[in-house]
Amino acid sequence: MSVAVLSGKTAIVTGGAGGIGRVLVRALIEAGARVAILDADGGGLEHFARALDDDGHEAATLAVRMDVSDPDDCAASVARTRERFGAIHILINNAALGMGVVRTNHITDPVRIDEITPEIWQRVAAVNFSGPFYMTRAAAPHFLARGWGRVINITTSFFTMLRGSYAPYGPCKAGLEAWSAGLAKEFAGQGITVNVVVPGGPTDTPMVPPVSGFDRAALIRPEAMAPPILWLCSSAADQITGARIVAAKWDPALEPEAAAAVALAPSGWPDLARDPVWPGGRPEDG
Amino acid sequence: MTITAAALAGFVAPLIVAVWLVQSTLQSAGEHLATAPDSLPFTFHDPALPLPDLGFSDSEGRAVTLADFGGRVVLFNLWATWCGPCLHELPSLDRLQAVLGGTGFTVVALSQDRAGLAEVGPYWERAGLDHLTVYVDDGMAAGRAIGALGLPTTLLIGRDGRELGRLEGPAEWDSPAALNYFRTLEREP
Incomplete structure (x- = not known):
């Protein structure tokens, strides 16, 4: 992707100080965007913000410690971003809690239902599923007023959504995936695209801790997320909505359209939704 | 063979x-006189780091600060009701407090739940942690002030209120080796 395709654009990245978040923030800055970095991890956020300042990116960045599970925090963060940069064009809902909040060695020793307390379930649902809704709800009026906007939701592989012993992470991501597909339809024709990007498998970030036992060298690099996301943010992807890109299958050496031909599919499960039993035939927004 | x-x-x-x-x-x-066992992989600071006087509140809503525990070796644990590894280690912190908690040593477990007592109270009643005291951190200010990177995070604080070291992630806090270690720390001049 050529440099500065996002010049003049403002992006919000939730979980912006995390493993994938940091990569996206740097990629967006390099592409010319101004970036609000939202994260609940105050220590990590401060550390990352200082590193960005040291690299001369102070003017292009805003660090906000917040919690996406709090609707007021979400609204306030969007307001602060608008105050600082004057506009909001791109929202990347990247913040999420992994299965490590249930137990860190969940890969080698699967989690049982009795280990998932209601507090853990509610917290993961609040961050992974409700958080993107609160953020998008707060940003949507700005997108609608401008007639241009990008919502990019990070979900997960279908395998992970459906695998055993992976609740509440998997089902919450499946919910976000389904909502993304529906929201794309709601915003169709209004200049706002809603797309999903997934790494494609376990990724080399703190969400996959050393105790998981994976060979780190075999994990997907978080850097793989940047090229397809930059493309979705650019004007070249104005017509791409309701899509899902598997980053690990995106070849950055190809032209984006050629890479997309391999890595892009509709988001959600449209094949399974094709034949509804519906009074009078078929609903309009099918 | x-x-x-x-x-x-x-x-x-x-x-x-x-x-x-x-x-x-x-x-x-x-500087840290006793050596921590391998089962407690603390990252130590040499010299020990000064800490801000962190403020939080107890189950009655009364203001508490870290200085209130001054003069004791403090094991300062940040946890939340939604953090599985935290809940897993809390009983061992409770047992550690039962054995060693007193005028020379204490465990302070500070919840990082956003809703404070509304979330922590019901959990605490269920959990039956009899030796620890409930402390909540409204606005999670203390967690932010100490720059915790995740939960659980546990600080080992010396009698002078300085941070000797911290351990990120869960541990078994009342293993014989751990008890021996904290006992030694407590007795050190």
Whole structure:
């Protein structure tokens, strides 16, 4: 992707100080965007913000410690971003809690239902599923007023959504995936695209801790997320909505359209939704 | 083969112990006098770091600060009701407090739940942690002030209120080795 395709654009990245978040923030800055970095991890956020300042990116960045599970925090963060940069064009809902909040060695020793307390379930649902809704709800009026906007939701592989012993992470991501597909339809024709990007498998970030036992060298690099996301943010992807890109299958050496031909599919499960039993035939927004 | 292996083990084991003894002697020459067991992988600071006087509140809503525990060795644990590894280690912190909590040593477990007592209260009643006291951190200000990177995070704080070291992630806090370590710390001048 050529440099500065996002010049003049403002992006919000939730979980912006995390493993994938940091990569996206740097990629967006390099592409010319101004970036609000939202994260609940105050220590990590401060550390990352200082590193960005040291690299001369102070003017292009805003660090906000917040919690996406709090609707007021979400609204306030969007307001602060608008105050600082004057506009909001791109929202990347990247913040999420992994299965490590249930137990860190969940890969080698699967989690049982009795280990998932209601507090853990509610917290993961609040961050992974409700958080993107609160953020998008707060940003949507700005997108609608401008007639241009990008919502990019990070979900997960279908395998992970459906695998055993992976609740509440998997089902919450499946919910976000389904909502993304529906929201794309709601915003169709209004200049706002809603797309999903997934790494494609376990990724080399703190969400996959050393105790998981994976060979780190075999994990997907978080850097793989940047090229397809930059493309979705650019004007070249104005017509791409309701899509899902598997980053690990995106070849950055190809032209984006050629890479997309391999890595892009509709988001959600449209094949399974094709034949509804519906009074009078078929609903309009099918 | 078996005999060889056993013989080898017999030879190697004393060597390992010897190396360990030398290492622990070297380490204990540093500022943190006792050496933490491998099961408590603290990252120590040399010298110890000053801490801000963190403020939080107890179950009655009364203001508490870290200075209130001054003069004691404090094991300061940040946890939340939604953090599985935190809940897993809390009972061991509770047992540690039962054994060693007093005028020389105490465990302070501070919840990082956003809703404070509304979330922590019901959990605490269920959990039956009799020796720890509920502390909540409204606005998670203390967690932010100490720059915790995740939960659980546990700080070891010296009698002078400075942070000796911190451990990120869960641990078994009342293993014999851990008890021995905290006992030694408590007795150190």
